[in-house]
């Protein structure tokens with residue numbers, strides 16, 4: 001399962017992996033979703049073996065020896081991404097606007113409205129920061145899951161910039177030469193602040209995954225508690241049975257005392273009865289303890305089991321990338337049928353449109369779920385167009 005906001009797509013993962021393995025000198029032979037990897041002898045890496053197979057986007061298949069899954073959540077991908085990032089834990093990249101394609105928002109790509117012209121005019125430089133986090137989710141006993149997530153925010157406005165998260169992945173590639181890399185020039189208190197702010201956001205994004213693991217751990221704890229209850233119940237029954245058996249024996253002995261008149265025998269039998277009586281008392285008090293704990297619902301055992309299945313979530317920043325980009329405005333020339341209309345919006349290179357646009361009729365904001373529908377009498381959204 002992936003969280004809804006994850007931006008790393010399967011194709012980005014495959015591209016990254018291909019280039020990363022290539023940079024290590026490995027060769028890839030592709031047979032559909034099955035990639036056969038050969039690593040040359042003279043390369044020392046942490047890769048699983050000299051020859052191994054990657055199964056792309058096929059998480060359901062059981063793995064044979066020397067096979068690994070490759071998808072955004074796969075451990076193989078997480079490992080190489082962490083490895084590639086850690087080679088350069090902090091750095092600064094500069095996005096040159098002439099190298100980036102102009103991003104046309106999704107709400108403009110529907111309803112037969114065409115963009116005849118798009119011109120970006122940069123006004124000033126802005127800085128953003130992309131932080132790669134490792135989120136470890138574990139319980140003392142069995143579960144362990146590790147996720148890598150990147151978040152990018154503008155340093156001044158603190159706004160999340162999802163498009164830059166994709167750029168981060170591209171710029172992490174060891175072969176990437178288009179993006180210029182320099183030392184970071186953000187002071188420590190600013191970066192500490194940014195880490196504190198984004199850490200929470202990252203946890204929110206992976207919350208569904210945390211909940212999923214939490215539920216599985218709770219179910220495991222419930223099952224263990226139930227098993228313990230049944231074991232206790234069984235033990236209680238065994239003791240009850242033993243108690244009845246001892247009681248019968250005491251009664252038998254009492255009868256035989258009356259039948260024996262011989263003094264020596266009587267002493268011996270009385271001694272025997274005393275021993276059995278003491279064993280009976282021990283069982284009775286043991287049973288008392290069992291019954292008491294059962295009435296209480298085994299609080300100590302429950303606590304011990306729940307503690308063993310409790311989740312521990314650790315969020316640690318792995319790398320930090322300062323991203324310099326240009327902020328300005330974009331002029332879009334729209335056309336539908338015989339009508340043309342131009343729109344000017346805030347825009348960042350690599351970031352996309354940074355300003356919201358409202359419908360001129362109902363003032364609802366255009367977006368992923370409310371596309372631009374008509375332009376002939378002004379900009380009109382899909383939600384109010386038909387009604």
Ligand SMILES: [Zn+2]
Pocket residue numbers: 359360361362363364380381382383384385
């Ligand atoms: Zn509207």
